[in-house]
Amino acid sequence: MKKLVIQGGNPLSGTIHISGAKNSAVALVPASLLSDEEVVIDQIPNITDIDALDEILIYLGATIKREGSTMTIHSEKIQNKEIPEEISKKLRASYYFMGALLGKYKKVEMYFPGGCAIGKRPIDQHLKAFEALGATIQIEGNKYKIEADKLIGNDIYLDCASVGATMNAMLASVKAVGKTVIHNAAKEPEIVNVATLLNNMGADIEGAGTSEIIITGVEKLGKAYIEVIPDRIEAGTYIILGALLGNPLTIENIIPNHIEALLSKLKEIGVPYDLSANRITVWAKSDLTPTAITTAVYPGFPTDLQQTITTLLTLVPGTSKVTETIYENRFQNISYLNEMGAKIKVDGDTLTIEGVDKLHGNVVQATDLRAGACLFLAGLKADGTTTIEHVEYVLRGYENIIEKLTQVGAKIELKEI
Numbered sequence: 001m002k003k004l005v006i007q008g009g010n011p012l013s014g015t016i017h018i019s020g021a022k023n024s025a026v027a028l029v030p031a032s033l034l035s036d037e038e039v040v041i042d043q044i045p046n047i048t049d050i051d052a053l054d055e056i057l058i059y060l061g062a063t064i065k066r067e068g069s070t071m072t073i074h075s076e077k078i079q080n081k082e083i084p085e086e087i088s089k090k091l092r093a094s095y096y097f098m099g100a101l102l103g104k105y106k107k108v109e110m111y112f113p114g115g116c117a118i119g120k121r122p123i124d125q126h127l128k129a130f131e132a133l134g135a136t137i138q139i140e141g142n143k144y145k146i147e148a149d150k151l152i153g154n155d156i157y158l159d160c161a162s163v164g165a166t167m168n169a170m171l172a173s174v175k176a177v178g179k180t181v182i183h184n185a186a187k188e189p190e191i192v193n194v195a196t197l198l199n200n201m202g203a204d205i206e207g208a209g210t211s212e213i214i215i216t217g218v219e220k221l222g223k224a225y226i227e228v229i230p231d232r233i234e235a236g237t238y239i240i241l242g243a244l245l246g247n248p249l250t251i252e253n254i255i256p257n258h259i260e261a262l263l264s265k266l267k268e269i270g271v272p273y274d275l276s277a278n279r280i281t282v283w284a285k286s287d288l289t290p291t292a293i294t295t296a297v298y299p300g301f302p303t304d305l306q307q308t309i310t311t312l313l314t315l316v317p318g319t320s321k322v323t324e325t326i327y328e329n330r331f332q333n334i335s336y337l338n339e340m341g342a343k344i345k346v347d348g349d350t351l352t353i354e355g356v357d358k359l360h361g362n363v364v365q366a367t368d369l370r371a372g373a374c375l376f377l378a379g380l381k382a383d384g385t386t387t388i389e390h391v392e393y394v395l396r397g398y399e400n401i402i403e404k405l406t407q408v409g410a411k412i413e414l415k416e417i
Contacts, residue, residue, distance in 0.1 A: 002392055002416060002417065003391055004376070004415075005386075011246075011284070012241065012246060013409060019231055020069065020230065023190045024190035025041070025045055027190065028197055028228060029053045030099075030171070033104060034171065035223065040073075040226075041225075042226070042227045044066070046069070046399050047397055053093070056083060056094060057073065060079060062078050080107060082109040095126065096164075102146055103175050106149070106151060109145045110143070128159075133153070133180065152177050153178030156169050157184060158182065158186075159184070161186040161211070161297045167190075167194055170213065171198075176215075177217050179216050179217070182215070187298050189255070195208030201224040202224075203218055229258075230255055232254075233302065233370075236305045240309055248283045251282070253278060256275060271283075286315075290317070292322075292323075293309065293323070295325050295326050306370070307373065310333070310337070312377075314337060314378075323349055325349065332368065334346055336378075337375075339362050340364070341360045363386075369393050372393040373394055380405070
């Protein structure tokens with residue numbers, strides 16, 4: 001177990017380079033199994049979620065070569081065998097092996113995946129998509145057995161615009177017979193990134209990034225190359241950090257269109273920033289304006305930035321409100337923020353935040369990835385020393401976060417407990 005010790009209150013200046021998107025990479029890696037030839041994925045982030053996916057690939061018999069941020073995967077000799085719980089539970093994104101292996105072999109057996117405990121995240125829409133393509137599903141406890149004699153293209157109607165279900169529906173249908181249409185598809189940039197890889201392999205996918213994705217099945221998928229898009233959540237996290245401590249702080253390798261909802265809110269709050277084609281420079285400012293934020297599916301305000309922007313709002317004079325519409329258990333960070341001096345009330349899915357002058361260092365716990373990032377920012381801003389326990393959650397999703405922050409002036413130390 002690891003803990004992080006932060007000496008807070010230090011202004012941050014310099015440049016932070018954004019890594020490849022975690023939420024894209026964790027789908028691109030399983031998607032590579034659909035190819036019978038070499039797949040090269042560039043700008044892979046060095047995070048423990050990717051290590052967990054590597055473990056599953058190696059277990060199945062794939063050959064993996066990692067050089068810096070480049071991963072080369074050969075999966076022509078893999079064995080389609082049951083993926084045991086001890087490796088599937090290490091991250092929720094292991095469920096992308098369901099769509100990939102079903103699409104390639106018409107059969108998959110694996111246990112329900114793990115991940116952060118941020119509320120109910122059922123896979124009913126994933127299973128609905130598989131059934132629409134002709135698969136049958138047997139559930140024995142935590143184990144899922146999904147198989148089909150043949151996958152046939154069909155209309156898939158998602159009850160909600162789920163990113164995971166949209167991804168899995170694409171993976172399962174690219175080699176199905178005939179045409180598949182995913183209705184009410186999620187529109188996130190990560191979905192476009194995965195569709196681009198599949199098309200580079202030889203798939204026929206149109207409409208990725210819109211609410212209707214049309215997939216015409218092909219018989220074979222081959223050699224391909226893809227770059228992981230920059231991580232818009234990592235970018236947003238460090239941009240918010242710049243609003244707290246930037247003196248100034250520059251964030252480079254961003255795609256501004258992907259973070260428009262955040263930038264719009266920061267402008268409304270009064271955070272000064274200078275935006276160019278692929279970078280943003282942010283200055284800290286004390287005289288900010290309170291706001292109201294409601295999380296929504298893309299292109300709305302992302303749930304993955306809700307906890308980090310809450311840290312900023314604790315220090316904005318006046319009353320701000322934050323409503324979480326995606327996950328019902330994403331306020332586990334609030335008690336710790338309050339212990340650090342914040343004044344936040346939880347009422348169902350809504351936070352009421354009364355701005356305070358300062359936060360104070362304390363001993364806190366990261367309960368999930370983004371809650372840990374929230375406390376990271378709070379500790380960097382707070383007076384005195386903050387210790388974050390269970391910091392492994394944060395290391396799961398932010399590449400080289402300690403090195404990146406240290407190089408811009410943060411005083412942090414990772415310790416074993």
